[in-house]
Each structure stands twice: as C-alpha cells, then as structure tokens.
Amino acid sequence: MVVANSAGGETRVTLHYDGGRHRYAPWQAQPGSPVQRLAPDQVTLAPDGQAATIRLPAAPVQLLIAQPPESLDDVLAPFEARVRAGQLQRVDVGHSLARRPIASYWHRPPAARGTIVLITRQHPPETTGPQAFAHFTDLILGDSVAARAFRANHALMIVPLANPDGFVLGHWRHNLGGVDLNRDWGPFTQPETRALGEAMVRAAGVAPILAVIDFHSTQRDVVYAPPRPSGPDLGEAMLQAIASDLDGASIRIDRAHNPGNGVLKSSARDRFGVGALTWEVGDDSPAERTRRLAEAAALALMASARSERTMR
Numbered sequence: 543m544v545v546a547n548s549a550g551g552e553t554r555v556t557l558h559y560d561g562g563r564h565r566y567a568p569w570q571a572q573p574g575s576p577v578q579r580l581a582p583d584q585v586t587l588a589p590d591g592q593a594a595t596i597r598l599p600a601a602p603v604q605l606l607i608a609q610p611p612e613s614l615d616d617v618l619a620p621f622e623a624r625v626r627a628g629q630l631q632r633v634d635v636g637h638s639l640a641r642r643p644i645a646s647y648w649h650r651p652p653a654a655r656g657t658i659v660l661i662t663r664q665h666p667p668e669t670t671g672p673q674a675f676a677h678f679t680d681l682i683l684g685d686s687v688a689a690r691a692f693r694a695n696h697a698l699m700i701v702p703l704a705n706p707d708g709f710v711l712g713h714w715r716h717n718l719g720g721v722d723l724n725r726d727w728g729p730f731t732q733p734e735t736r737a738l739g740e741a742m743v744r745a746a747g748v749a750p751i752l753a754v755i756d757f758h759s760t761q762r763d764v765v766y767a768p769p770r771p772s773g774p775d776l777g778e779a780m781l782q783a784i785a786s787d788l789d790g791a792s793i794r795i796d797r798a799h800n801p802g803n804g805v806l807k808s809s810a811r812d813r814f815g816v817g818a819l820t821w822e823v824g825d826d827s828p829a830e831r832t833r834r835l836a837e838a839a840a841l842a843l844m845a846s847a848r849s850e851r852t853m854r
C-alpha cells in the first residue's frame with residue numbers, strides 16, 4: 543500500500559510492505575531527467591522494516607522506483623550483438639504466459655564434451671546478480687586463449703532473462719502466473735520453467751551438463767552449493783579455486799540442500815548429477831568487487847575444465 547501527501551514544498555510517500563520488508567534503496571526521476579538514487583536521509587524505515595517513508599521535493603510528476611529502469615532490449619542486447627557477429631545462436635525455447643519469447647543463446651562446438659548452463663533473472667528486481675552474470679559470460683565468450691580453448695570443447699546455454707513477464711511488469715519475484723519460478727523446478731507448472739527444463743534435457747542429450755550456475759541477488763554475497771555429488775564437479779572446483787584466489791574477498795558458501803523444493807540448483811543437481819549453484823550477489827555489493835569475483839570465477843571454471851581434462 544502506498545500513502546502520499548504533499549506539504550511545505552515536499553512530498554512524503556510511505557510504502558507499506560504487507561508481509562514483506564523494505565529492501566532497495568529507492569531511485570527517483572522526473573520526466574526528462576536521469577534517475578538518481580535517493581540520499582539516505584530521504585528514506586526513513588519503520589523499526590520493523592515493514593514500511594518506509596520517502597521524502598521527495600514537490601513536483602507535478604515523478605517516478606519512484608526500486609531499481610533503474612531497463613528494457614527487454616537492454617538485457618538481451620549484448621547477446622543479440624554476438625548473434626549478429628555469428629558467435630552465438632539464439633533459440634527461443636518457449637513462451638511466457640503473456641507469449642513473450644524465452645530466449646536462450648547457444649554456443650555449440652562440433653564435439654562438445656559437456657554443456658555449461660548460465661541463467662539469471664528468474665526474480666525481476668534483482669540486478670546485481672545479472673551484473674555478475676554479464677561479467678561471467680563476457681569473459682567466457684571473450685577472445686582470450688583460455689576462453690577460446692574452453693569453447694572448443696564446451697557447449698554453452700545462456701539464459702539472460704528467465705522471467706520476461708515478471709521483468710516487464712515489474713514483479714517482485716513471480717511470473718504472470720503468480721508463481722516464484724525458482725520454486726517451480728520440479729513441479730514445472732509454469733511455461734517458463736517447463737521450456738527451460740526441457741531445453742536442458744535436450745542439451746544434456748547432446749553433451750552432458752557439467753555445471754549450472756543461476757545468478758541472483760540478496761542481502762549479501764553468498765553461493766548456495768549443495769554437497770557435491772559423486773563424479774567430476776566443475777562448479778565445486780570453480781568455487782574452491784576462487785575461495786583461495788580471492789582470500790580477502792572470498793564469498794560465503796552455503797551447503798544447504800533441500801531436494802524437492804523446486805529451486806533450480808537443487809533440481810539440476812538431482813536431475814543431472816552436477817555441481818549446480820545459486821550465486822547470490824549482495825544488493826549493495828560494490829560493482830567492482832562483483833566484477834572481480836565473476837571474472838575470477840569464470841577463469842576458475844575454465845581452468846578447472848582444463849585440468850580435469852588433462853587428468854583423464
């Protein structure tokens with residue numbers, strides 16, 4: 543619920559989160575001017591965190607938003623550019639409830655020994671996870687010797703926007719069916735999870751899935767990595783490598799495994815027997831730290847794949 547009133551050249555907006563809590567430091571814009579993050583003293587939280595009062599200068603029209611606006615085109619543009627350049631192939635694996643395409647981008651070398659699945663934006667307002675995803679995919683799709691060698695042997699399934707309806711409509715977590723997609727990997731009641739899940743099964747039929755990394759945001763940096771299954775585990779090798787490489791800035795690793803809870807990483811771990819991770823980036827984690835961690839992780843994934851290969 544939103545309550546607004548204006549007095550003395552100032553507008554006060556109170557956001558009441560029914561059953562939820564204030565999460566994002568809000569941004570504000572007036573028509574024709576760029577969005578700006580509000581100063582901390584413009585936002586007052588209720589002691590229980592379930593309401594926030596925001597002070598704004600009086601203006602006839604203004605926009606108050608949780609995150610700076612992005613369009614579908616903004617999100618897909620880097621991958622569309624790689625399609626035009628001939629590096630990736632776009633495959634729309636299905637449609638959302640509102641018939642928006644579920645775009646996936648593929649790199650498929652002729653003799654791939656495995657497939658890596660990279661996915662993000664199941665939850666619309668989470669933007670720092672997608673930043674890590676962007677740096678991670680940039681590095682793996684880049685021109686370095688390591689990236690080229692990795693791509694010679696590995697297929698990539700890249701999903702930049704798993705929940706296009708929720709993203710366009712500004713949903714907090716759900717798709718248009720009112721379902722949190724990251725609780726639907728298992729029941730598969732929604733077209734988005736069904737289409738993506740079926741695409742993963744088809745991919746696994748061509749070259750086994752070796753790792754699934756699902757990028758999200760939450761209050762802090764943490765990677766949810768269920769205990770490793772038997773056999774080679776590329777995701778685990780990657781985590782071990784960045785834990786020692788980036789000592790001071792190492793990320794917390796949470797080993798919780800709740801099979802059957804409909805979370806992608808649990809479902810992928812149990813269906814494909816691979817190291818599947820939920821990579822959560824803190825809402826307020828510095829962009830530079832996120833970039834360093836994502837790039838270190840991408841390098842570590844490629845190095846782990848290389849050393850696993852030489853050990854065989």
Ligand SMILES: [Zn+2]
Nearest residue numbers: 665668758759
């Ligand atoms: Zn999330």
